[in-house]
């Protein structure tokens with residue numbers, strides 16, 4: 261049975277911004293341009309490097325280069341990203357993709373170090389994430405390396421979209437996105453060691469900011485707002501009215517010139533992004549070797565009994581799939597055994613709880629960084645212990661197989677739990693279909709006024 265629960269990051273971003281429009285003026289920085297610039301940068305790499313990135317290249321452009329813009333506590337919460345009480349819940353993309361892990365900054369736990377999306381921090385950030393990506397790629401950890409590369413690309417791209425002049429930055433868009441791309445550009449390696457290349461990249465990103473500002477300078481001057489004045493005023497007041505006015509005039513009177521400048525800035529970003537990826541791959545383990553197939557008869561699930569986690573109310577490696585973003589009743593909790601007469605755990609001290617789930621349901625699901633890598637044709641056996649009380653909808657275990665683009669291609673489900681308050685074992689056998697690369701466990705609870713607990717998940721590969 262095919263079942264798509266996935267919401268594309270782009271859709272969500274646009275949705276969030278749409279809602280933001282009710283509260284703030286419709287102004288926002290680069291969105292789709294991030295994807296286009298990343299894709300164009302990968303296209304300008306030598307053939308063998310494109311081949312090296314083959315499995316992850318779509319994900320780098322579609323998802324990973326947006327990570328820093330998803331690393332906010334509002335994901336998974338009410339308010340559409342603006343605190344609007346009428347808005348829907350934001351899907352928890354931050355946890356689903358392990359975004360805070362790859363950004364090395366958790367905005368909920370306040371752990372790690374985050375960087376502003378503007379110079380000088382964004383320039384430093386590009387070097388830091390470059391070095392982190394190289395550490396993963398050197399060890400042949402392709403996915404981790406590419407995810408961190410995506411974070412790096414975002415900081416480069418934000419640095420090249422006039423972040424020091426927010427009245428430009430927030431309306432800076434390329435309408436004809438097919439104009440983003442380079443013919444005949446040859447990327448270069450930025451340093452002989454990872455540290456040297458990281459440092460050179462930070463400098464290169466600083467130059468990028470300067471280059472893009474100079475590209476806009478003649479146009480700003482035409483609008484009666486010399487570059488240095490614009491920067492000074494925007495530094496004092498983010499949306500300085502005189503700068504906002506000058507930019508509005510410029511766009512109205514010189515739309516083609518303004519668009520051409522945006523295209524040039526985007527393409528300058530492509531050059532820096534291509535140099536950065538090319539340099540990172542210079543230090544990658546080559547050739548790329550696929551990890552060994554999973555050993556048989558070993559539980560492949562990370563944190564299978566939900567005992568591990570931090571103080572943000574969610575077990576490590578798991579997140580909630582809110583299947584009805586407008587539902588205001590259902591709750592998904594990391595359940596902790598209370599007294600000796602309230603102890604809905606099968607083993608240990610913790611389980612997952614879905615309480616009063618809406619009709620479409622609530623899922624506890626594995627995050628992508630903890631998904632099980634599979635190969636087509638392999639046989640898997642999955643099981644979980646579940647307990648249901650006062651439920652009416654079907655609550656079951658599902659195994660979701662996805663392809664290299666992280667799109668679900670097959671979801672197999674067990675029968676539903678019987679709501680009798682006893683622990684029951686749900687299990688299924690499934691073969692990884694053609695094109696399958698990932699397996700994720702989904703603990704589903706649907707439409708009812710009751711409660712469902714799950715504990716002790718197991719996925720094993722059957723001996724060939």
Ligand SMILES: [Zn+2]
Nearest residue numbers: 328329377418
């Ligand atoms: Zn950003």
